Amino acid sequence: MTRSQAAPPQRHGPAAIDLYYWPTPNGWKVTILLEELTEAYNLVPVDIRRGDQFQPDFLAISPSNKIPAIVDHAPVDGGVPYALFESAAILAYLAERNGQFLPRRARERHTVNQWLAWQIASLGPTAGQVHHFREYASEIVPYAIERFTNEINRLYGVMNARLRDHEFLACDYSIADIACWAWVRLWRHHDQQLASFPHLQRWFEAIAARPAVNKGFRMGNELRQGSSTMTAAARTILLGQRARDV
Known part of the structure; x- marks a missing residue:
């Protein structure tokens, strides 16, 4: 089981x-x-x-x-x-x-942890840069757009290769899959095509079909009230912060 x-x-x-x-x-x-x-x-x-x-x-x-x-x-x-x-x-x-x-057996647990660390260190930060330079930057920076779009493509390829011979990123469905799925969910914003990564697409659709995933993903969507995240005021708050005195 x-x-x-x-x-x-x-x-x-x-x-x-x-x-x-x-x-x-x-x-x-x-x-x-x-x-x-x-x-x-x-x-x-x-x-x-x-x-x-x-x-x-x-x-x-x-x-x-x-x-x-x-x-x-x-x-x-x-x-x-x-x-x-x-x-x-x-x-x-x-x-x-x-x-x-999160498995109790050490080897399986560390396998989950390595993919969780990979999401935190690679997939999430790269996706964030893709979003920034493709959608939020106040000026078009072609080098940055190409650099980070290529890198997110490479990372999709890493997942696709792993999922060729594995149902999930680690052993069974785990927090590593949840962490990565939340970012792959924005594949359109990354200028990627899931059909180009068939094993990743299979994994993505299988997880998306889970009722808890669908409910969790939609939780709080009404908080946005249909407005853009990046208004002029929000841009200042989200992108203009420096160190604050504590």
Whole structure:
């Protein structure tokens, strides 16, 4: 029996998790996992377009002023509420907390962790640069567009090669697949064609068909209220930040 077929995890009390969230790929990772775990959680919107991420209450939880972040009000050690930021750390924490989507056997667990690290170090940052230079930059920079579009193409190829002989990126369906899927979901924005990567496309469509993935991906979409993320004011907030005095 695979982990995705395992019995539902033990609950840790009603809505033990507060998720500080905005509908972005890094936010989707956590809502998707929480839906897969059937874990009760409170969605706490952090409107990054308005600068909510710089509010003192949020900075006390996420000092890097980034979403997502969580507060676990019923940690398994029985201690005081536990705050955590950075999406990869949150995924690993929640998976370990619930005993799903992160294998216990060392070799399998490290395989998951390597693909999770690959997403954090390579896929996510490169996709972010593609988005920036193709859609958000105030001027067209052909070299940057070509450089990062080529690199995201190479990374799609890495996943495609891995998935040629593997159903999922690691062993069974895991937090590594969730983390990477949230970024591949924006393949059109990356100027890529999934049909050019048949093994990646098979994997992508299989994960997209999971009800929890569909629900988690759509969580909070109404927060955007149909408006563009990158208004003039939001551009200043999101792209014009430098170090702040603490």
